[in-house]
Structure formats: structure tokens, C-alpha cells
Amino acid sequence: MSRRQKRTLLSILLSAALFTVALFLQEGSLRMVLLLAAYALSGWEVLLEAGRNILRGEVFDENFLMAIATVGAIVIGEYPEAVAVMLLYQIGELFQSYALGKSRRSIAALMDIRPDTATVERDGTTAVLSPEDVAVADVLVIKPGERVPLDGVILEGTSALNTAALTGESAPRDVTVGDEVISGCVNQSGLLRVRVTKPYSESTVSKILDLVENASVKKAKVENFITRFARVYTPLVCALALLLFVIPSLITGDARTWGERALSFLVVSCPCALVISVPLTFFGGIGGASKRGILVKGSNYLEQLADAEVVVFDKTGTLTEGAFRVTLVHPELVSEQELLRLAATVESYSDHPISRSIRAHYHLPVDIQELANVQEIAGQGVTASLAGRTVYAGNEALMNAIGVAIPVCPHLGTIVHVAQDGTYLGHIVIADQIKATSKEAIAALRREGVRKTVMLTGDAKPVADYVAAELGLDEARAQLLPADKVAEVEALLSETRQRGRGRLLFVGDGVNDAPVLTRADVGVAMGALGSDAAVEAADVVLMDDDPRKLALGMRIARRTLSIARQNIIFALVVKALTLLLVAVGLANMWLAVFADVGVSFLAILNASRALNVRA
Amino acid sequence: MKKTFALRELDCAMCAAKVEKAVQAVPGVQSATVNFVLQKLTLEADDAAFDEVLARVRKAVPRAERGCEVL
Numbered sequence: 001m002s003r004r005q006k007r008t009l010l011s012i013l014l015s016a017a018l019f020t021v022a023l024f025l026q027e028g029s030l031r032m033v034l035l036l037a038a039y040a041l042s043g044w045e046v047l048l049e050a051g052r053n054i055l056r057g058e059v060f061d062e063n064f065l066m067a068i069a070t071v072g073a074i075v076i077g078e079y080p081e082a083v084a085v086m087l088l089y090q091i092g093e094l095f096q097s098y099a100l101g102k103s104r105r106s107i108a109a110l111m112d113i114r115p116d117t118a119t120v121e122r123d124g125t126t127a128v129l130s131p132e133d134v135a136v137a138d139v140l141v142i143k144p145g146e147r148v149p150l151d152g153v154i155l156e157g158t159s160a161l162n163t164a165a166l167t168g169e170s171a172p173r174d175v176t177v178g179d180e181v182i183s184g185c186v187n188q189s190g191l192l193r194v195r196v197t198k199p200y201s202e203s204t205v206s207k208i209l210d211l212v213e214n215a216s217v218k219k220a221k222v223e224n225f226i227t228r229f230a231r232v233y234t235p236l237v238c239a240l241a242l243l244l245f246v247i248p249s250l251i252t253g254d255a256r257t258w259g260e261r262a263l264s265f266l267v268v269s270c271p272c273a274l275v276i277s278v279p280l281t282f283f284g285g286i287g288g289a290s291k292r293g294i295l296v297k298g299s300n301y302l303e304q305l306a307d308a309e310v311v312v313f314d315k316t317g318t319l320t321e322g323a324f325r326v327t328l329v330h331p332e333l334v335s336e337q338e339l340l341r342l343a344a345t346v347e348s349y350s351d352h353p354i355s356r357s358i359r360a361h362y363h364l365p366v367d368i369q370e371l372a373n374v375q376e377i378a379g380q381g382v383t384a385s386l387a388g389r390t391v392y393a394g395n396e397a398l399m400n401a402i403g404v405a406i407p408v409c410p411h412l413g414t415i416v417h418v419a420q421d422g423t424y425l426g427h428i429v430i431a432d433q434i435k436a437t438s439k440e441a442i443a444a445l446r447r448e449g450v451r452k453t454v455m456l457t458g459d460a461k462p463v464a465d466y467v468a469a470e471l472g473l474d475e476a477r478a479q480l481l482p483a484d485k486v487a488e489v490e491a492l493l494s495e496t497r498q499r500g501r502g503r504l505l506f507v508g509d510g511v512n513d514a515p516v517l518t519r520a521d522v523g524v525a526m527g528a529l530g531s532d533a534a535v536e537a538a539d540v541v542l543m544d545d546d547p548r549k550l551a552l553g554m555r556i557a558r559r560t561l562s563i564a565r566q567n568i569i570f571a572l573v574v575k576a577l578t579l580l581l582v583a584v585g586l587a588n589m590w591l592a593v594f595a596d597v598g599v600s601f602l603a604i605l606n607a608s609r610a611l612n613v614r615a
Numbered sequence: 616m617k618k619t620f621a622l623r624e625l626d627c628a629m630c631a632a633k634v635e636k637a638v639q640a641v642p643g644v645q646s647a648t649v650n651f652v653l654q655k656l657t658l659e660a661d662d663a664a665f666d667e668v669l670a671r672v673r674k675a676v677p678r679a680e681r682g683c684e685v686l
Contacts (some may be wrong), residue, residue, distance in 0.1 A: 002623075002624065004624055004682055045681075048681075049681060052681075058633075096626075097626045100626065104652060104653070104654065107652060107653070213650060213653055213655065214650075279651060279652060280652060283652040
């Protein structure tokens with residue numbers, strides 16, 4: 001309990017004691033003094049706040065409403081009523097603030113990946129610094145059990161890293177010299193010396209925290225509805241209270257009864273239950289999702305994720321491993337090694353997974369001294385001049401473009417043809433493995449009610465068809481250039497729009513599909529651990545490589561939304577009922593307060609359920 | 616410069632909005648957002664005048680919501 005809560009509790013107890021004593025006394029001045037003292041003790045803060053707010057021209061706030069209601073009760077001589085209402089209100093507020101504190105703490109615990117200190121080696125000694133004070137190129141010493149404070153590269157040591165806080169994945173990741181380590185992971189086994197590559201403010205851990213903490217800026221439609229609703233609700237109920245007092249009093253002449261009812265009306269007019277619990281629900285949902293390695297950049301995306309109807313996948317790196325391996329080398333005219341050398345050299349500047357796999361297969365370092373005019377042709381391949389001759393490495397389209405005839409290769413995979421000055425030299429077959437979890441991921445999405453799954457790829461049709469059939473996808477579109485992917489997504493989007501309120505998700509690895517990610521209703525980047533570009537471009541970021549997280553994300557989104565809706569409906573129904581009962585005289589002010597603070601309390605408790613995510 | 620501060624005793628979403636508005640109105644503040652759930656204030660102001668602005672913000676916060684403080 002905070003200091004303020006303890007103080008409130010104390011004044012509630014004292015006030016309650018005075019109140020109880022007063023109730024046993026006969027009518028008289030002593031009883032009145034005790035009741036007024038009890039009222040002052042529990043209500044002085046509310047009265048003070050209300051006064052200050054009126055001076056500042058802010059009327060309809062809860063303090064004002066409570067003050068009017070209780071002062072009104074005193075004016076009409078209902079002293080015990082006034083004290084009881086104020087007491088109940090304070091007790092309710094206390095419970096509410098306690099519950100709020102609890103939910104806040106569990107959210108904060110979820111995001112407890114912030115490293116407190118960093119041990120840095122400088123001038124032969126080590127110093128313990130705050131992570132903000134560590135510079136790029138500093139050398140960190142990370143002991144087993146410690147959290148990696150900044151992103152870096154391992155200089156010395158071998159260890160297993162626990163990435164659970166970032167990815168929700170419990171299997172540790174083995175790392176050794178030369179590997180990148182990402183801040184927020186926990187070093188499990190060996191001592192590591194790490195050279196810092198990014199300042200703290202750009203390190204993974206602060207990016208993730210920033211993203212989750214600021215997710216509440218992008219509000220869901222439900223949240224905006226609540227804000228608008230709160231703005232009209234209070235003045236409306238106040239106006240109704242006034243009408244409830246004036247009209248029946250004039251007709252019946254019984255101003256006292258109707259005055260009492262009007263005051264009770266005011267007590268119910270605070271929309272607190274909604275205003276507090278709905279943002280808390282969304283935040284809990286976002287926090288719970290991040291615990292499982294699903295970063296959602298705003299409540300609005302959570303809302304759209306819940307309505308996902310069409311899911312469009314990029315193939316490489318999303319449904320497949322993206323780790324291409326050279327499976328066959330078919331040289332003609334030159335040796336196998338020479339064919340590989342040419343391909344590896346001209347592709348040496350490319351970061352495309354295919355280029356990387358060729359370089360990896362070639363093993364030897366490439367000599368780029370005589371390499372010039374490297375041109376990457378999107379969707380075709382690379383051309384470059386090497387030692388005075390022009391080398392082409394790319395797909396069928398590239399070979400057609402330069403007028404080189406190619407043989408038919410029966411092997412499935414991506415085929416990189418190599419030609420030199422118009423002469424065909426052979427080809428390299430590169431294949432990519434389907435992820436072990438992809439098939440299950442597609443089935444899980446279908447269970448969540450996704451109507452259509454589509455795969456887009458720049459790859460050849462036989463490869464696309466094979467993967468689609470293997471995974472049970474509805475459609476596969478092959479041989480697409482980056483621009484074609486945007487067009488395909490646009491077409492699918494307008495088709496989805498015509499059908500209704502379903503949403504289109506695009507899932508990619510975030511490396512080169514930024515335009516599509518932004519075009520889709522929800523852009524999801526996968527395996528984004530350590531990839532800044534993906535984190536920037538996407539609306540939802542899956543920290544690990546597991547496509548099954550999509551269906552989990554949808555489930556979390558739906559659960560969060562349903563909790564938010566439960567709270568809204570519950571609060572509105574209880575309030576409407578209370579107003580009705582008060583208006584016809586079946587409920588008094590006590591019950592009204594109970595309805596008001598009780599609903600807030602229960603709504604906050606319900607909201608905290610959004611945090612708990614089951615697998 | 617942009618900095619984040621923890622707030623204390625921020626107990627309702629309405630109050631968070633009130634505090635946010637009050638901080639935004641402080642002279643020298645370029646932008647200010649209050650995160651109700653995390654009880655955090657993100658403040659952006661000119662580097663040179665930051666401490667001065669922060670001092671004004673510290674005063675403005677409890678004025679907007681009694682009991683609420685910038686830590």
C-alpha cells in the first residue's frame with residue numbers, strides 16, 4: 001500500500017468508528033456533531049478537490065458529483081446517508097486503487113527485461129556502469145546469470161542464451177565467438193566478453209520496451225468510443241438528475257423525495273469503471289502478448305488481428321526456413337569450383353538469402369579486386385564485370401533477357417544460372433526447407449476462423465505449388481516481383497473489403513517487404529529478433545521464427561477484446577439498472593455508490609485477466 | 616531532448632489526461648505524453664532549457680492532480 005492509501009484507510013477507519021457510535025445515539029446535537037465529524041473525516045479531500053475544480057471551471061468530475069450528492073443529503077437532513085455514501089465511496093476508491101496498483105505491477109513485471117547495470121572493461125579494469133553510459137565499441141563482461149545489457153558481438157567465450165523474455169521461447173540459443181548477442185537475453189552458462197555494437201537507446205531491449213510502452217498511443221476503436229462516451233455520459237446523467245428533481249417535484253410537490261432520488265442519480269454518473277478498465281484491458285493484452293514474443297504496436301492492431309479473415313504469407317523466411325542451401329551444382333564448360341567462384345564473386349554484395357547460401361557453399365574468401373559494375377536486377381539476378389568479362393547470375397528471366405538458352409533442370413528449388421559474355425556455364429540449385437511448424441500454423445489459423453491463406457513468392461511456380469500443397473494453403477502466387485506483391489495484396493484487400501469487416505494480414509520476414517507490410521491491414525514481421533527494419537515497418541512483430549504465434553496472437557487479441565466488451569456491457573447494464581431503480585425509488589444512495597465503485601472494482605479485476613495468456 | 620519520468624499517485628485515467636494537458640501547457644515543453652497504465656511521463660524540451668522546463672513541470676503536475684508527483 002502506498003502512503004496515500006494508508007492515510008485513506010486510516011481516515012476511513014476513524015470515520016467509520018465515529019459513524020457507528022453516532023448510530024447508537026439518540027437524536028440530538030451530540031449525534032449530529034459526530035456524524036458531521038465522520039463526514040468531514042472521510043470527505044474533506046473530496047470536498048477540497050471539488051472546490052478546486054470548480055474554481056478552474058472543470059465541473060463534471062467525480063469529486064464534484066460526490067460533493068454535490070452528499071452536501072445535498074446534508075441539506076435535506078439525511079446526515080447518516082451523507083456519511084455512509086462518502087464512506088462507501090472512499091472504501092471503493094481504496095479498493096480500486098489497490099487493484100489498479102496490482103495490475104500495474106504485474107504489467108511492469110512482464111516488461112522487466114530492462115538491464116540495471118553493465119560491467120565494462122576499460123583500461124584493464126572493470127567498472128559497473130548504467131547501460132546508458134556505455135559507448136559503442138566498449139567491451140562488456142557478462143557473467144552467467146546476468147542479463148545482456150546492450151547489443152553486441154562476442155569476442156570471447158561460448159554460452160547458451162535464454163531468449164525467453166524476448167521471444168517466449170524456452171529453448172536456449174547457443175552462441176560463440178563472432179555471434180551477435182541481443183540485449184534482454186540472459187546469459188546462462190559461460191562468461192562472455194562482448195564488443196558493444198549499438199548504444200543503449202538503439203539496443204533491442206530499449207526498442208522493445210519503447211514499442212510496448214507506447215502501444216497505448218494507437219487506440220482501438222473501442223477505446224475511442226469510451227472516451228467519447230465518457231464525455232457525454234456525465235453531463236447527460238446530471239441533466240437527467242436535474243429533470244428528475246424539477247419536474248416530479250413541481251407535479252407532486254414532494255421536493256424532498258425527488259431531491260433525494262436526483263442526488264442518488266448523480267452518484268451513478270461517473271464513467272470511471274469504463275475509463276479505467278478498458279485501457280487497462282488493452283494494455284494487459286499487449287503486455288501478455290509481448291510475454292509470448294508477440295509485440296503489438298497498438299490496441300488498434302489488436303482489434304484488427306481479432307478480425308483476421310485473409311492471411312497472406314511471404315514464402316521465404318516465413319513459411320520456409322529461409323536458410324537456403326546449395327543442393328546441386330551442374331557445371332557446363334567449367335569446373336564445379338569455378339562455377340561457384342564466379343557466382344559467389346558477383347553476388348558478393350547482395351544480402352539476398354540465395355546469394356548468402358552460394359557464398360557459404362563456396363567456403364573460400366572471394367576476391368573482389370577485379371569486380372566492377374555490379375547491378376542487381378530485382379526479380380532476375382545480378383550482372384557484373386569480372387576481370388574484364390561480363391558475368392550473369394540469375395534466373396530464367398535473366399537468361400532470356402540476354403538471349404542465352406538454358407537446359408531443363410528437373411530438380412526442385414531455386415535455380416541460379418550462370419553465364420559469361422553470352423556463354424552458358426551451368427547452374428546451381430538451391431533449396432529451402434519448409435519450417436517444421438508451418439503446417440500446424442496454417443491449420444491453427446484455419447481453426448481460428450481464417451477463411452483464406454495465400455502465399456506470395458518470387459520463386460518459380462513448381463516450388464510455390466509444392467510448398468502450398470505441402471502446407472495446405474488455399475492459393476499460391478509465384479514469380480512475383482516486389483511490385484507484383486503489392487498489387488496482389490491490393491487485389492486481395494479490395495476483395496476482403498467487399499465481403500465485410502474481415503481483415504487482411506500480411507506476414508513476412510520484414511527484410512524486403514516493407515511496402516506490403518504497410519499496405520496490409522496488419523503487417524506482421526517474423527523472426528524479427530535483432531532486425532530493426534522489420535520492427536520499424538511492421539504493426540505486429542513476432543520475435544521468433546515460429547509461424548504458430550500468429551494463431552496465438554489472434555487468440556490473445558480476441559480474448560482481450562472480449563474482456564473489454566464484457567467490462568463495457570457490465571458497467572453500462574449495472575449503471576442503467578441502478579439509474580432505473582433510483583428513478584422509481586427502489587434504490588437509495590447507498591446502493592448507488594455501491595453500484596458505482598463496485599462496478600469499477602470488478603471491471604479492473606476482470607481487466608487484469610487480459611494479462612494471463614495461455615499457450 | 617526526450618526523457619521519461621515516473622509519476623506517483625496517478626490513480627485515474629481522467630487524471631492522467633488532466634496531467635498531460637497541464638504539462639503540455641508548461642512553457643518550453645515541446646511535447647508531453649502521460650502513460651496512465653505505466654504511470655510515466657515522457658517529456659520533450661530543448662536541451663539547453665531542459666532542467667528549467669523540468670522544474671516548471673514538477674510544479675505543474677501536483678497543481679493539476681493533487682498528490683501526483685514527478686519522481
